[in-house]
Amino acid sequence: IAGITQAPTSQILAAGRRMTLRCTQDMRHNAMYWYRQDLGLGLRLIHYSNTAGTTGKGEVPDGYSVSRANTDDFPLTLASAVPSQTSVYFCASSDSTAHTGELFFGEGSRLTVL
């Protein structure tokens, strides 16, 4: 079944550690996104990529980095995790050439930083 796969599903991490959340899609969508979701704040865009080889900053990019070496993969890295990065992280993709903006989401990665 085509879709988006995120890993890990859940992770507990010590503050100061480096962590990479993985995201892979097999729909050949050109655009990919990382959101974090916190209670009362909704989904906030961290970073995005409109096409392979390009990335951009979203609403809350500080403390995070991304890369887009190919169409399918869009990993999110926390260089030195802090407790405020405790959240549920969703990766999403879209066919932005369709200009409808519909996002397809992965199942989420729940990250706890202690």
Added chain:
Amino acid sequence: GQNIDQPTEMTATEGAIVQINCTYQTSGFNGLFWYQQHAGEAPTFLSYNVLDGLEEKGRFSSFLSRSKGYSYLLLKELQMKDSASYLCALLSGDYKLSFGAGTTVTVRA
């Protein structure tokens, strides 16, 4: 940037109708989306409006007024499985999607 407002919570009875309002302010607009998110799951697409008016899809309808910066999602014949969060989202001029905080709908028997 975008500013999106929607109520935090709503409660309704099974079989009833509920209307979730969303107001927004934006400097660029390419469409308004509604997503459904059950607890512990990923959001899933419900509807998309780019022109003013009503879009109907089964028990769910979505309305948009661009001049008023206003949309609503109408859920008819409520079922217990409709208990979820409903997210209003704005597609900006550069095709990035910004979300409201979501409205949690609880359907009671």
